Amino acid sequence: QVQLVQSGAEVKKPGASVKVSCKASGYTFTGYYMHWVRQAPGQGLEWMGRINPNSGGTNYAQKFQGRVTMTRDTSISTAYMELSRLRSDDTAVYYCARDRRSGGILYYFDYWGQGTLVTVSS
């Protein structure tokens, strides 16, 4: 069965960076795009960007350009999202989510990780 297992909660100071991992199993990792979505406490969902695990190609939401880096390690079927220059309003649960389409991209998210809470506080 498809599973996305994310790394544990993080507490960071303003200005620091955080790197969240998402380990995939139960399917061919390089066959499906991976997206990252975040959710601030009590708020809605915000798409951050996506990575093609096959090529490593990325596309980021403009809001995060220059601060976010999405990478992958195909040898261990793991995607990563690193966010730098953290601010208090980056406090959120960060999710990885698999694109529904095999070999392409549809921007429908059929499997999600369990979420990683990142708290930014001095």
Added chain:
Amino acid sequence: DIQMTQSPSSVSASVGDRVTITCRASQGISSWLAWYQQKPGKAPKLLIYAASSLQSGVPSRFSGSGSGTDFTLTISSLQPEDFATYYCQQANSFPPPITFGQGTRLEIK
């Protein structure tokens, strides 16, 4: 960015009721729309994609309709496990970013 506006923001209903949630896009998105269900402390779950296609494993009491700018999610007969927050999401990738509605909280009356 394409703005997605859901209504109502919250709704109270009883088990067995029929409930409809609407979502409006700020510009036409054809049928590039998904609906998700989220329960407290859990990740969202895909219910409907391409405006009206039911995701595998999702009960048939859920249905979606619409195209262009106006969309609806209907739950034909509410079950206790359906009380949750529902989000629409546009998947019209050009231009990015992908955007979500603000959510509709479905509560027990």
